[in-house]
Amino acid sequence: MNFIITTIDAVLNWGRANSIWPLTFATSCCGIEMMCASASNFDIARFGSEVFRPSPRQADLLICAGTITHKMAPLLLRLYQQMPEPKYVIAMGACTCGGGMFSALDCYSVVRGIDKILPVDIYLPMCPPRPEALFDAILKLQKEIKKESILTRKEFLESHKLFLKEEDGILVRKVDEYEYSRNDKE
Amino acid sequence: MNYLLCTLMEIPWLPKILAVIITSGIAFCIIISLLVLTVIALVLIERKLLGFFTQRKGPNRVGLWGVLQTTADAIKLLCKENIELKHADKILFTLAPIMAFASVIVLWCLIPYNSEFHLINSSVGILLYFFFASFPMIFHFLAGYSSNNKYSILGAYRGLALTASYSVSIIFSVLSIILITGTMDLDKIVLYQSHKWIIFSNVLGFIVFFITSLAKLNRCPFDLSEAESEIICGYHTEYSGMRFAMFFLGEYAELFVMSMLIVVLFFGGYLSPFGGYISNTFMGNCPISSYLIYFEQTIWLFIKTLIVIFSIIWIRATLPRLTQFSTLNLFWKYIIPVSMINLIIIFLVRF
Numbered sequence: 001m002n003f004i005i006t007t008i009d010a011v012l013n014w015g016r017a018n019s020i021w022p023l024t025f026a027t028s029c030c031g032i033e034m035m036c037a038s039a040s041n042f043d044i045a046r047f048g049s050e051v052f053r054p055s056p057r058q059a060d061l062l063i064c065a066g067t068i069t070h071k072m073a074p075l076l077l078r079l080y081q082q083m084p085e086p087k088y089v090i091a092m093g094a095c096t097c098g099g100g101m102f103s104a105l106d107c108y109s110v111v112r113g114i115d116k117i118l119p120v121d122i123y124l125p126m127c128p129p130r131p132e133a134l135f136d137a138i139l140k141l142q143k144e145i146k147k148e149s150i151l152t153r154k155e156f157l158e159s160h161k162l163f164l165k166e167e168d169g170i171l172v173r174k175v176d177e178y179e180y181s182r183n184d185k186e
Numbered sequence: 187m188n189y190l191l192c193t194l195m196e197i198p199w200l201p202k203i204l205a206v207i208i209t210s211g212i213a214f215c216i217i218i219s220l221l222v223l224t225v226i227a228l229v230l231i232e233r234k235l236l237g238f239f240t241q242r243k244g245p246n247r248v249g250l251w252g253v254l255q256t257t258a259d260a261i262k263l264l265c266k267e268n269i270e271l272k273h274a275d276k277i278l279f280t281l282a283p284i285m286a287f288a289s290v291i292v293l294w295c296l297i298p299y300n301s302e303f304h305l306i307n308s309s310v311g312i313l314l315y316f317f318f319a320s321f322p323m324i325f326h327f328l329a330g331y332s333s334n335n336k337y338s339i340l341g342a343y344r345g346l347a348l349t350a351s352y353s354v355s356i357i358f359s360v361l362s363i364i365l366i367t368g369t370m371d372l373d374k375i376v377l378y379q380s381h382k383w384i385i386f387s388n389v390l391g392f393i394v395f396f397i398t399s400l401a402k403l404n405r406c407p408f409d410l411s412e413a414e415s416e417i418i419c420g421y422h423t424e425y426s427g428m429r430f431a432m433f434f435l436g437e438y439a440e441l442f443v444m445s446m447l448i449v450v451l452f453f454g455g456y457l458s459p460f461g462g463y464i465s466n467t468f469m470g471n472c473p474i475s476s477y478l479i480y481f482e483q484t485i486w487l488f489i490k491t492l493i494v495i496f497s498i499i500w501i502r503a504t505l506p507r508l509t510q511f512s513t514l515n516l517f518w519k520y521i522i523p524v525s526m527i528n529l530i531i532i533f534l535v536r537f
Contacts, residue, residue: 011261012261012265014258014261015257015258015259015260015261015262015265016261016262016265018247018248018254018255018258018262019255019258019259019261019262024414039240039242040240040241040242043237043242043243043244045233045237045242045243045244045245046243046244046245046246046247046252047245047247048245048247048248048252048255048258048259050233050245051259053419054414054415054418054419055418055419055422055423055424057269057419057423057424057425057426057430058419058425058426058430060262060266084266084267084268084269084426084427085266085267086266086267
């Protein structure tokens with residue numbers, strides 16, 4: 001039985017790891033580096049990830065490239081929710097990892113790290129990261145995907161459902177909760 | 187296939203209907219396996235070639251030189267979540283990709299692969315081809331309409347506008363071929379070209395047919411209905427997983443079969459370009475040489491088809507996308523008049 005499960009796991013994970021189709025999503029300067037990664041000097045196509053899907057319904061990976069403002073946060077969350085399982089997130093750039101140069105207390109507009117609103121698989125902190133660093137992140141993600149198993153898939157999904165929590169029978173998005181806490185601080 | 191059917195019919199204890207079912211089942215298995223293998227190879231070829239055209243390497247990490255890249259994609263797409271939409275028309279939403287793919291399979295059966303293997307051998311082959319080739323567009327429209335999304339419906343309407351503009355000119359250029367050969371049977375059209383390919387007597391018709399087939403295949407520079415920089419994915423914006431893979435598969439299968447039709451109509455189909463067959467020259471005394479000829483004919487057809495596909499991918503790597511208005515202008519103001527003039531010229535020369 002274990003033999004069958006591990007074989008299925010190996011085939012599935014091989015397929016998933018080797019065909020990560022990213023979503024076309026870029027909000028600022030990290031997006032320029034992401035475009036550069038698919039151009040001729042660096043060539044993201046070598047890893048099979050050059051198929052940038054414009055629709056989140058067909059994407060596997062959300063490369064969150066660039067600063068996320070409070071106004072953009074609900075849209076980012078909606079894009080993440082529109083993606084089908086299995087889905088992965090790379091937080092690209094210092095702004096998405098923890099606010100970056102906007103992390104000072106007096107900045108009113110920037111989300112201090114996208115892990116406040118959605119689960120992040122790989123953090124890639126630089127300002128902005130070079131294309132090689134993005135490839136490193138994708139390779140690390142491939143290694144993570146190859147460790148997955150269909151037996152632990154349910155727990156994995158539960159742990160990634162953090163952005164939805166139930167309060168008095170009503171589903172509250174984590175971004176709403178985040179909005180409250182931000183208002184409290186101010 | 188006819189030979190197999192006759193052999194099965196002669197077996198006394200086998201019911202005739204069962205013989206027909208067995209024969210068509212075998213034919214279906216051959217066609218579907220050929221189709222899936224070709225599409226997997228074709229997507230890989232396109233990604234590699236697009237890489238080479240833009241001075242990149244293309245996929246080269248998965249398998250040897252990246253040959254298993256599209257296999258990995260296929261495995262992933264099979265196991266991806268299928269998102270059910272709350273506001274969509276569920277029956278149409280599920281049915282549209284299946285039917286769009288199924289109508290492409292019929293197109294594959296209409297092409298003569300060699301002088302023996304021709305599954306639907308009809309005297310009105312071209313007519314049947316264009317009857318079934320109009321189906322995918324209808325189901326693309328239904329897909330866009332049923333998914334209840336503004337981008338999908340925009341893509342669907344664009345596809346319909348494009349269909350209305352290319353259908354006239356594609357039929358006119360096919361009519362010119364029917365005038366030259368005097369038949370609608372694809373087998374007879376191929377045999378007509380055993381001395382001279384039709385492209386030499388119908389250059390204008392070929393240019394019109396090639397441009398309109400680019401529009402028919404939703405290829406660049408006419409990929410308006412899935413223009414990703416304007417309307418997210420066009421008609422398949424809301425599709426995910428296997429349903430999206432059906433559209434993907436159907437699109438590339440249609441690309442291959444349309445290129446085969448171009449070869450059959452203009453470049454002599456399965457006939458060897460040198461007059462004689464290589465297997466006949468070198469292995470004429472061999473007892474299996476008559477069977478080798480069939481393989482060689484199929485190989486010739488595929489080589490010519492790959493050259494046509496190469497030029498189509500070349501165009502994709504070179505040209506930007508036309509806007510809606512300039513596409514309609516091109517078709518209604520230039521292509522349709524040219525195809526009419528071509529038809530008149532052919533008519534005057536012929537009679």
